[in-house]
Amino acid sequence: LSDTVPGVIADMLARLEEPANHGRVLVERALGYLRAARHGLAEDEVLQVLSADEEVMANFRERSPFSPEVAGLPAVIWSRLCLDLRPYLAERAADGTSLLSFYHRQVGAVVGERYLGDEGARLEAHRRLEKYFRGQPSWLVTQGAERATNLRKASELVTQQVGGECWDQVEGTLTELEFLEAKVEAGLAFDLAMDFTRCNRALPQDRTWARNLRLLEQALRNDLYFIVLRPLTLFQCFWNSAWWYDSPSAAGHHDPPEDGWGEPGPPWEQPEAKLCTLLERWREGKEARQPGFCWVRSLRPPRFALGGPHVSCMRGHGAEVTGVAFAPDELTVASGSSDGTIRLWSVANGMETACLRTHSPRGQSVAFSPDGARIASGAWDENVRVWDAATGEELACLRSHRSTGLSVAFSPDGTRLASGSSDGTARVWDTSTGEEVACMFGHEGVVRSVAFSPDGARLASGSDDRTVRAWDAATGEEVACMRGHERHVWSLAFSPDGARIVSGSEDGTVRVWDARAGAETACLCAQNAAVHSVALSPDGAWIASGSSDNAVRVWDAATGVELACLRGHEDEVRSVAWSSDARLVSGSDDGTVRLWAWEAAETSGRLRGEGREVTCWALSPDGSCVASGSSDGTLTLWDADSGEQLSVFVEDCPTKYADWRHVERVAWAPTGLRIASGDRDGFIRLWDAHTGLQLTSDCCHNGWVTSLSWSADGEEVFSGSDDGTVRIWDAGCLECLGVDESQDFVGVPQGSDRVDPGHVGPAAGLKLQIRETGVDIAWFPPYLPRLSAQPTRAVWTGGVADYLAIFALEGDPDAANA
Structure with missing residues (x-):
């Protein structure tokens, strides 16, 4: 006998391989599959994989010439080997079942060196396991016709595809929305991120999908904690990040880098394969499987483009x-x-x-x-x-x-x-x-x-x-x-x-x-x-x-x-x-x-509006435009349908001190023809919404403007300030009509007629729910602490740092409510 532990294990395996015992083929394949599996294999999985192995079946027929013809390996063959291996195997709970793995790491190491040390044997073992798990559905139907994730496929498939260098198959798996959703909804979002990492580290970089898979991993990791808390937002998060990367719609939102785009040009001018095409295919498939499903679509590219650092x-x-x-x-x-x-x-x-x-x-x-x-x-x-x-x-x-x-x-x-x-x-x-x-x-x-x-x-x-x-x-x-x-x-x-x-x-x-x-x-x-x-x-x-x-x-x-x-x-x-x-x-x-x-990091264009801190925002009465105020004293108009920047309004006579130029509040006139803004310097300004001309700015508080609103007929403007007053102004000439020092005016955000955003928490994001039933139908990303809604359209706006977010509700709330 050998005088080392690995040597003793090798002696034990050699005895099992003897023709009088189980034979080399059965021992090699059975233990090789156990070693190649990520978490081990269930007993029925071992038997099924062995039954699909032509060499194992041929060896069985050779060793049992008088056995009747069978479609798979008889269970008793594997059971005998398993019985002899019991001292060296351990059962543990994983992936919702009981899996066999090696009791001690040295046993696994010797098995790996003995049976998978050759590259061809290693690739063959992974490829057979890959074929086995790929053939299973991503979802299983449980009692009561409810669906549940196939945890074994979710856990093993990508590992086997990478191990077997099955590049076509792993690209297909990580671009199949049903597999991704099944894994995330089972609470395996972090593991999915690792699947992308395993693939991207091993995938040859000259493959067509190599770059896109790296970008998908980045998109997933950007929103990973939100997805963990809200797994049903997976598609929404991918769309609002990855779709914008190379969609032609992104062109209207970006200015080129200072040195130009260079070769090969901006992402939306690149040939297929493109992420926007993949996301559109996902959307079509999801709408076919789940008609009317609700989600929140961003009308602007993400604050930080994919491909960045x-x-x-x-x-x-x-x-x-x-x-x-x-x-x-x-x-x-x-x-x-x-x-x-x-x-x-x-x-x-x-x-x-x-x-x-x-x-x-x-x-x-x-x-x-x-x-x-x-x-x-x-x-x-x-x-x-x-x-x-x-x-x-x-x-x-x-x-x-x-x-x-x-x-x-x-x-x-x-x-x-x-x-x-x-x-x-x-x-x-x-x-x-x-x-x-x-x-x-x-x-x-x-x-x-x-x-x-x-x-x-x-x-x-x-x-x-x-x-x-x-x-x-x-x-x-x-x-x-x-x-x-x-x-x-x-x-x-x-x-x-x-x-x-x-x-x-x-x-x-x-x-x-x-x-x-x-x-x-x-x-x-x-x-x-x-x-x-x-x-x-x-x-x-x-x-x-x-x-x-x-x-x-x-x-x-x-x-x-x-x-x-x-x-x-x-x-x-x-x-x-x-x-x-x-x-x-x-x-x-x-x-x-x-x-x-x-x-x-890739060279990326500059998102229009970047560099001006967004301090406030408001939707026009008809919901077609958004006005946002900035820390530099400017107002920006945005198209609420496309999310594109329309124009920038600049003060005629900027305040001397930059810190006082913050626009603290904006409000639209009921007609949508004028915009009022209130600044940190206490000034109230009126703007022509079409030309951007500043109409007047003669009225002033003695402190920051903290709230702003119009009367229903558009004849008066109401403003509140931290000077402790509420003032009423004539909307034509901005003459002060009255001062009330007994109360503070507080503006109330408007809500839509059927769905309300409700606060949950900074990590979970704001939720969107049916007002009558309280059913949650969609979730906003967690970086937005507050939102404003347009009363007649399902459009919401919010801001963080120098980024204005504009969202639209997609899908049918009635279907989601049902």
């Missing part, structure tokens, strides 16, 4: 995300939030894998130890905590700070932990004993960021006193003080060679310093937005920054040139981190964690 969005935090970090193996991201939790996320599919509760009411800074076994967190509860990354158990709580611990960093060897605090100190701790080994005094303000040099000899700290300081990490002695920032220093990082320190500040700059001499070597401007976080790529070639204008920027570390500006967050970006393959993760005040692949 955004990879995935991870939702789950209930407050702003203040810290993010990649695990050393880059399979996991940790995020800290003001909701009092640290959450761990799978980089592969974006799923939350763990939630650690810190009970701190304020922001969390997070850092992984170099071996990935521990996570450190600093928060406003005066504690620095260390956690077991695998179990979530709290391992240590360090309490020496006299005030809040705002930043944490492990030393390169993992033996020390540094923390910065609002008491103006930076401290170093022994991670094995929890004892404080050094304390750095010298800052005259809150220490917001700390970082070890790559050799662990120095510690850098950034503070509200506008300085970056370098310290001897062993003695706590200050070795350099870098001055130049004009406001608080929020973040800093060492370059991989330890020669430079990069810092980000509330003054809107990213500065690069010589780590030894303390001299400033470069200053990068972040568009007058406070820089909350900076990070250097592992090779030191790029700097990433997260800022208060909701953007993540990438800079060339050598030249200081801005290489990319990544937009997708809906609030200030608080933290950024790099992976070794140049991906970025970011956390924001919008409560999300986002993953970016900025180098792989």
Whole structure:
């Protein structure tokens, strides 16, 4: 007998293969199929796959020449082998049934090497399993004629198609809406995202559908958490994102890039295969299977086009995300939030894998130890905590700070932990004993960021006193003080060679310093937005920054040139981190964690209207137009049928101060011929809706305009302000007809005559329901906190950042209600 475990297993398999026992063919095929299966196989599945194997059946007839002719392998043949294998197999529940798999991983490893080590054998096993599962329906009919997902097909099919290099088949599967819907409705949306990832990593890039499958994966990941909560919106989410990518209708919504489209031109001018054609086919099939099904169609392209740098969005935090970090193996991201939790996320599919509760009411800074076994967190509860990354158990709580611990960093060897605090100190701790080994005094303000040099000899700290300081990490002695920032220093990082320190500040700059001499070597401007976080790529070639204008920027570390500006967050970006393959993760005040692949992004056109923050909006009385106000004092008119921008109205005499130019309210006259707008500067303005001419702007409040409305006959305009008054104006000359200081005027959003949007929650989106019965028929995307409706048409508008959304209800509400 062999003296190693793998050798003993191989001896056991050799005995089973002997002609006097079960023979080589049966053992090889049965165990090969079990090994090739993703989660294992049910006993009846093993028997059915073996029965469809011509070589197994031929071997059976050869070994049993006197057996009567049978269509499949007799159950007793497999049962005998299974009985001999029982000590090495385990049964476990998965996919709604009981599956056989190998009891120990070494058994599976030996089986894989022995029976699937040859590429031809491996491909053959996957292809036979692929054929078996592909032949099954995506939906099963249960008792009561209700349908249920075929979980075994949903779980195994794509894995077998990729493993067997069945490229035609996997392209067909991932572009079949029924399969996608069956998987999502079974609660397997995250697994579906992994199916796309498996396919896209393996699919030859010269195949026609390679690019489109990558874009479909991006579309799915963009809305993944919404789809998990609302699986019936899968088609809607794909349409509102992927259909617009190459539809000819997108041409009227985009301006070309600054350098032109280049070759091969914009996506809508490309030949088939096209995503818009696929989505239209899906729509036809869905309408045939489910007549009158309701969904919300976007009349404008998505805020961020497919092909861009955004990879995935991870939702789950209930407050702003203040810290993010990649695990050393880059399979996991940790995020800290003001909701009092640290959450761990799978980089592969974006799923939350763990939630650690810190009970701190304020922001969390997070850092992984170099071996990935521990996570450190600093928060406003005066504690620095260390956690077991695998179990979530709290391992240590360090309490020496006299005030809040705002930043944490492990030393390169993992033996020390540094923390910065609002008491103006930076401290170093022994991670094995929890004892404080050094304390750095010298800052005259809150220490917001700390970082070890790559050799662990120095510690850098950034503070509200506008300085970056370098310290001897062993003695706590200050070795350099870098001055130049004009406001608080929020973040800093060492370059991989330890020669430079990069810092980000509330003054809107990213500065690069010589780590030894303390001299400033470069200053990068972040568009007058406070820089909350900076990070250097592992090779030191790029700097990433997260800022208060909701953007993540990438800079060339050598030249200081801005290489990319990544937009997708809906609030200030608080933290950024790099992976070794140049991906970025970011956390924001919008409560999300986002993953970016900025180098792989396509050149895209500029969405018309982009760059002007949408502050308010209103539909015209006939529902044909939408007027939106912006932070730059302009009004924009949109076609409510096509979603295209029609015109932009500009003030005759802009307010001197840009912050006061925000248009706070817009309202249409009952005739639809005029528009009233109210600004942050207190002015009420009237506009000709057709020409865009400003008719008058002589009337003014002493504060922001908070509400605006017309009288039913269009003769008067009512305005409310935070100056505590409601004013009535003559709509012809805007002469003030009266002032009421006893109440505040509040405008009430209009609703349609049959369907109402009702609030559910930020992750679940706004729901659309039949007013009389309360039946939910459709869901709006979660990024819209509020909507306005046109009273006679099923059209809704909403805004976020610089994007105006316009939606129309498709389908028959009566059919959905029934």
